[in-house]
Amino acid sequence: MAERTPVPLDAPTRRWTLAAGALCLLPLLLTLPPTLSAPIAVGGVLIVALSARGPMPAALRALLALAVLGVMLAQSRFQLGRDTGSALLAAMLALKPAEMTQVRDARSFIGFSLFAPFGTFLLDQGPLPLALGLLGALAALTALQRLAELETGDAAPRALARSLAQVGRLVAIGLPLALAAFWLFPRLAAPMWGVPERALARTGLSDRMSPGDWLDLLPDDTPALRVRFFGAAPPQSAMYWRGPVLWHYDGRTWSRPDWLAAAPVPPPQPGRPRWRYELEVEPTDRRELPALEVPLAAPAGTRFTFGHTLSTLRPLSGLTRWRLESAPPVRFEDKLTPMVLRMALQLPPDYNPRTLALARRWRAEAGDDDAAVVRRALGWFRREFAYSISAPPLGRNAVDEFLFDTRTGYCEHYAGAFVVLMRAAGIPARVVTGYAGGYRNPLGDYWLVRNSDAHAWAEVWLPRRGWVRVDPTAAVAPERIYDTIDDRAPGAEGLLGAGATPLFNLGDWARRAWNDFVLGYDAQRQQRLLRPFGIERLDSGALIALFAAAAALALLWMAWLSARGVREPDPVLRAWHRLERRYRRLGLGREPHEPAGDWVARVAAQRPDLAPALEALSRRFVHWRYAARTPGPAAAREQRELVRLLHAHRPRPTGDRR
The missing domain is CATH 1.20.5 (Single alpha-helices involved in coiled-coils or other helix-helix interfaces)
Structure with missing residues (x-):
């Protein structure tokens, strides 16, 4: 069998194909981290521009592929995961136009582009990625339809409205089966095996804290938690969402020793009131589960770690919901073991000498009154310190420089410096990370906690009371902690000011409804x-x-x-078949095996009066079907004229003199 001659890709169809590929790639680029998506987008535009006049040399394409591979791996810190794999998919798709010159190349490009929306859903299953993915899929189907028309050469390309209508019909045909699969196909109770975790962890709480680590977290207003209370909600001043507790300090970084995970967890003595709530946690690929201080029981799939914080048994790689109950503690570990006491007083040697000297002086002046030392430190912070996320960087003796030189910082600085100051004064203390405050969305009557609400505070151990929360940042900037002023409302800092807050409320409420209706369908x-x-x-x-x-x-x-709905797509063939049906009503119909020329000869033998017109139409039809021609305006005009002539020819019965 002879090999089919490749059909060249004309300029309009190339533009359609590139537009469809760009729409498929768009949701994936918006989901990837900007450090990965920006180079891919810029590279794709350059590739399209450079290959507009012809294919790029194979050696250059190979060098570009290797360069892109190196950039993607470097940007992902050579960690393999969903982010890296999806970024490589997007990068290869951006390179594909460099070799697109024929219809089969364009069809391969479209088929490859359809993997991009599926890669997006590995990273985010929100309504926006779904809407953009559907738009990309519809554009891809429309482009494939145009490529098929160009390749056959039987018809001029359809108008956009007709192409979209045909694609919409195809989608409607398959929609019932897709809905049946979504609602009824048995779902797995656990995540799918073999799906790798993300190489670049998304925003979330960590079990480590160093100066400057939270600079990307505090300006991030994307949702971290959504909370629905069953009954009265606590006041905002009590909304401390407890995360990892940090014990060890090496002079710069606070961390949680791994061996603490297996240590026994002494439960606190709960007080009143009790708060029952449902926690909706956005994906982070971490295991830390923030909970309102302090959770009374660990729900299924979680466990308590030392410091009475919750940790999940599996990474939080998807949207999850948890039912919890919390209460303020009356006593929280009112007796310390020698091991815990050593950890709660640990300080690295030869660091922060000015802080240690100040703490010893305060200790001597306060005697045995630990609470007096705490009050003195908070009063100092309140009088002489300022809150700013633009704090200057700190050197080796970071706490000394913060307390005695800059006196400006945010929660990382205040919590870490306060705990060092307390430990130097002989008071057991530790750093607690999590979130503070929240924003109540009136549309859904739920609370939204954003990544910008991430916070660090301290706990000091006092005799007969146990661990007591102390928030030194709140002494300096209480409005930053509790979100009590109007200009902290979501959207209030944009171009529309406070007028954008209702739009934000509506958008987040819609996202929560999507989470409940689609992502929460387990x-x-x-x-x-x-x-x-x-x-x-x-x-x-x-x-x-x-x-x-x-x-x-x-x-x-x-x-x-x-x-x-089966219909011949070529209007010329449709008109020719109608002509055959007209002759069939006269008893002169064409047999399925009969060529056009033989049919005309048979009609001429029985009805000589019909032969000239039918022979002329047959000759033009055969030429249209089998002669080589170049698609374009001239072919479109020829097609329309032939269709008109076929429609106009109506054979008359014998004896009809009209």
Whole structure:
């Protein structure tokens, strides 16, 4: 069999193809970190510009591919994961136009582009990525349709409206089966095996804290938690969402020793009131689960770590929900073991001599009154310190420089310096990280905690009381902690000012509804799907049977709709078949095996009066079908003229003199 001649790609179809690929790539670029997506976008634009007049040399394409591979691996710090794999997919897609000169190249490019929306869903399953992914898929189908028309050469490319209508019809045919698969296909209760974690962890709490680590976190107003209370909510001043507790200090970094994970956890004595709530946690790929101080029990899938913080058994790689109950503690570990006491007083040698000297002086002046030392430190902070995330960098003796030189910083500086000061005065202390405050969305009556609400505070151990929370940052900037002033409302700092807050409320409420309706549709909710119909629970066998029945109905619908809507796409062929049907009504129809020339000869033998017109039409039709021609305006005009002539020819019965 002879090999088919490659069809060259014309300029309009190339633009359609590139636009479809760009729309497929867009959601993936918006989901990747900017350090990865920006070089890919710039490189893609350059590749398209350089290859506009012809294919790039193979050696240059190979060098570009190697360069892109090196840049992506360097930007991801040579860590393999979902981020790196998705970035490499996007980069290879951006390079693909360098070799796109023929229709088959464009079809390969479109097929490759469709992987980009699927890569997006590995990173984010929100409504915006889904909407952009659907837009990209529709554009890809439309481009494939245009490529098919160009390759066959049977018809001029359709108008955009007709192409979109045809694609929409195809989508409508397959939609029932897709919905049946979403609602009824049995879901796994645990995450899928084999899906790698993200190489670049998303914003979230860490078990380490160094000066400057939170500079990217504090300006980030993206959601971290959404909280719905069952009953009264605590005041904002009590909204401390407890995360990792940090014990060890090496002179610069606070950390949590790994061996503490297996240490026994003494429970606090809870007080009143009690708060019951549902916590919706955005993905972070970490295991730290923030909870309102202090959680009374660890829900299934979590455990307490030392310091009474919650840790999940699996990374938080997807949206999760947790039911919790918390209460303020009356006593919190009112007796310390020698090991804990050593950890709570540990300080590195030969660091911060001025801080140590000040703490010893305060200790001598206060005697045995630990609370007096705490009050003195907070009063000092309140009088002489300022809050700013633009604090200058600190050197080796970071606490000394902060307390005696700059006196400007944010929660990292205040919490770390306060704990060092307390430990130097002989008071057990530790750093606690988490979130503070929150914003109540009136549309859904829930609380939104953003990454910009990340906070660090201190806990000191006092006799007969145990661990007591002390927030030195709140002594300096209480409005930064509790979000009590109007200009901290989401959207208030944009171009529209406070007028943008209702838009933010609506957008976040819609995102929460999406999380509840789509992302929150897990195995447990699926098993309760038919509860309104009196069926309390569906086991796996019942779900499979129900899915099979729904899928069978959907396939029957697809088959019926496809058969009902079968139509010859080429208008010339449609007009030719209508002509055949007109002759068939006269008893002169063409046989399925009969060539056009033989059919004309048979008609001429029976009806000589019809032969000249039919022979002229047949000759033009055969030329259209089998002669080589170049697609373009001239071919489109020829097509329209032939269709008009075929429609106009209407053979008359014998004896009709009209």
